[in-house]
Amino acid sequence: MAAARKSARRAQVERLITYPIDWIEERSGLIGGLKYFLLRKVPGDTGWFHTLGSATLTAFIVQAVTGVILAMYYKPDPDKAYESIRFITDDLTLGWLVRGMHRWGASVFIILMFFHMARVFLFGAYKYPRELNWILGVLLLVLGMLEGFTGYLLPWDQTSYWATVVGINLNGTAPFLGPFLVNLLQGGAEIGSETLTRFYALHMLVLPGAIAGLIGLHLYLVIRLGVSSPPWSPDAAGADRAEPDRPTVRKGLTQPGRRGGYAR
Amino acid sequence: MEPDRGDQRPHLPSPSLWPVGFAVGIVCILAGLIVSPPAVALGVVITVIFGFMWVREVTAEQRRPPAPVESEPAGPERTRPAPAIPANEGPAAMPESSPEEIDAFERFPRSKFLEGATLGIGAAIGGIVTVPAVGLAVLPAFVNQEKKEVDIGPLSEFPEGQWRIATFLEAPEEGEVSRRTAYVRNNGLLAGAPSFTAVSNRCVHLGCPVQPGGPSDEENKRMIKSESGAQIELTPTQPSNFGCPCHGGSYDTEGNRRAGPPVRALDRYEFAIRNGRVFLGKTYSVSEVEGQGKEARIKKYKLASPGQHVDGIESWLYPVQPPGK
Numbered sequence: 001m002a003a004a005r006k007s008a009r010r011a012q013v014e015r016l017i018t019y020p021i022d023w024i025e026e027r028s029g030l031i032g033g034l035k036y037f038l039l040r041k042v043p044g045d046t047g048w049f050h051t052l053g054s055a056t057l058t059a060f061i062v063q064a065v066t067g068v069i070l071a072m073y074y075k076p077d078p079d080k081a082y083e084s085i086r087f088i089t090d091d092l093t094l095g096w097l098v099r100g101m102h103r104w105g106a107s108v109f110i111i112l113m114f115f116h117m118a119r120v121f122l123f124g125a126y127k128y129p130r131e132l133n134w135i136l137g138v139l140l141l142v143l144g145m146l147e148g149f150t151g152y153l154l155p156w157d158q159t160s161y162w163a164t165v166v167g168i169n170l171n172g173t174a175p176f177l178g179p180f181l182v183n184l185l186q187g188g189a190e191i192g193s194e195t196l197t198r199f200y201a202l203h204m205l206v207l208p209g210a211i212a213g214l215i216g217l218h219l220y221l222v223i224r225l226g227v228s229s230p231p232w233s234p235d236a237a238g239a240d241r242a243e244p245d246r247p248t249v250r251k252g253l254t255q256p257g258r259r260g261g262y263a264r
Numbered sequence: 265m266e267p268d269r270g271d272q273r274p275h276l277p278s279p280s281l282w283p284v285g286f287a288v289g290i291v292c293i294l295a296g297l298i299v300s301p302p303a304v305a306l307g308v309v310i311t312v313i314f315g316f317m318w319v320r321e322v323t324a325e326q327r328r329p330p331a332p333v334e335s336e337p338a339g340p341e342r343t344r345p346a347p348a349i350p351a352n353e354g355p356a357a358m359p360e361s362s363p364e365e366i367d368a369f370e371r372f373p374r375s376k377f378l379e380g381a382t383l384g385i386g387a388a389i390g391g392i393v394t395v396p397a398v399g400l401a402v403l404p405a406f407v408n409q410e411k412k413e414v415d416i417g418p419l420s421e422f423p424e425g426q427w428r429i430a431t432f433l434e435a436p437e438e439g440e441v442s443r444r445t446a447y448v449r450n451n452g453l454l455a456g457a458p459s460f461t462a463v464s465n466r467c468v469h470l471g472c473p474v475q476p477g478g479p480s481d482e483e484n485k486r487m488i489k490s491e492s493g494a495q496i497e498l499t500p501t502q503p504s505n506f507g508c509p510c511h512g513g514s515y516d517t518e519g520n521r522r523a524g525p526p527v528r529a530l531d532r533y534e535f536a537i538r539n540g541r542v543f544l545g546k547t548y549s550v551s552e553v554e555g556q557g558k559e560a561r562i563k564k565y566k567l568a569s570p571g572q573h574v575d576g577i578e579s580w581l582y583p584v585q586p587p588g589k
Contacts (some may be wrong), residue, residue, distance in 0.1 A: 179569055
């Protein structure tokens with residue numbers, strides 16, 4: 001009797017938990033998508049090396065979260081920027097920690113990108129059919145470096161100011177477009193307040209948006225193409241996937257009868 | 265993907281020596297640009313020949329007449345390759361699948377029209393939004409960049425033959441961020457007109473501030489006001505040269521490069537004397553200065569960013585400077 005009541009209560013609790021999940025799944029299919037993403041099959045001999053990509057993603061998320069919070073206190077004005085950074089570091093509760101996470105996390109992000117890239121290169125995981133994902137990864141690397149370049153100016157101290165002067169003038173030595181690149185980066189003929197606000201906007205809006213979008217494409221290709229086996233795997237390179245040609249897998253845009261819907 | 269190969273292995277190009285020769289040619293060109301012009305010609309010849317052979321080899325397969333179609337590779341799970349039909353010609357691709365073909369006559373043009381209209385209106389809206397937005401992001405960096413003259417103090421503050429480190433606000437309304445430094449020397453009169461040497465402190469390697477090599481008399485620093493009330497600092501100094509702390513560029517007192525990575529002489533300011541006060545005008549670039557002081561002959565160019573050559577073959581890399589410089 002007691003056991004039956006207990007199991008009835010348990011069933012009630014389970015329903016309480018599963019009901020909202022089912023509600024979402026029924027209306028969006030997102031839970032199924034999440035399951036498909038998290039529980040998808042990967043080769044049996046993947047190892048710790050394959051976690052470098054997720055580690056890089058985590059580093060980016062840390063940068064995004066700490067960056068948003070720092071933006072609540074930072075003032076991108078030549079007369080106030082340095083003082084606001086000092087205020088964050090010295091006066092705000094936990095400001096030193098969050099700024100430190102962002103400042104050192106930036107290096108971690110870049111280093112992890114290179115480790116991830118080295119893993120992909122050494123495992124030959126950039127080869128057919130994953131070339132496009134390598135290209136996306138290179139774009140992400142460039143955007144990540146640009147994040148570093150634009151973020152370095154924001155503390156607006158002597159180091160960051162002169163490092164940016166040198167960095168912008170390095171860009172200026174590029175053939176043909178260099179002189180224009182200088183004006184574009186500086187927001188004018190000289191480094192000034194426009195440079196700071198411009199770098200701030202790039203650093204916290206343009207570049208992170210582009211990186212987030214490219215990470216989406218990058219992950220989409222990882223899921224679509226599957227994870228590659230390491231070179232020492234007994235599986236032949238390029239062997240068929242575990243579940244070939246499942247009906248849910250789209251065959252590509254050339255499949256007849258899927259497009260050109262005028263006829264029916 | 266090449267469907268005719270049939271296998272699942274990656275398709276790699278066959279080994280070839282042509283790219284190696286191509287690379288040697290490129291190296292030959294680059295090395296020749298520095299050491300010897302004839303080597304450039306040799307490099308161009310090597311590059312063109314090997315590049316041509318490389319392209320020939322890579323495209324050999326495409327240029328071969330198409331082989332007769334072989335039978336389908338075996339395999340129960342393989343679907344037939346799709347016939348190559350452009351997607352927008354759906355009705356023709358599936359004549360048997362549309363029994364109401366009569367409808368197509370009426371419906372096809374309208375849907376076509378709506379598709380075009382949607383794309384066209386979308387493109388128009390996108391353009392109307394994008395053009396001003398991108399314009400605002402880009403154009404202000406290039407227009408209205410002309411500099412105004414800056415007052416750096418009365419003529420009496422510049423005794424003949426002495427250097428002053430002049431620190432001033434280039435655009436007082438922008439505040440400290442526009443603070444600039446120039447090394448200014450009164451050269452005395454040249455044919456009855458005052459002559460000044462006004463050297464920018466911006467290193468022409470990568471833009472760090474060059475420092476005077478010699479004692480600066482901080483105790484006799486003068487803090488004066490410009491006519492508009494902006495703060496000016498004038499510090500006497502006795503430089504024997506100018507040096508850059510960043511990468512070791514070194515210049516003589518006329519701004520000529522003596523050592524290190526800079527690519528030209530230090531930039532200079534145009535100057536004017538008005539109502540007994542010294543004004544610094546536009547900055548211009550200098551390839552080389554012959555002579556000294558008021559006798560100096562300055563090879564003057566439009567202002568270029570640091571690191572850009574203004575003369576010689578390397579200046580061809582920067583044929584157009586942004587307007588307003």
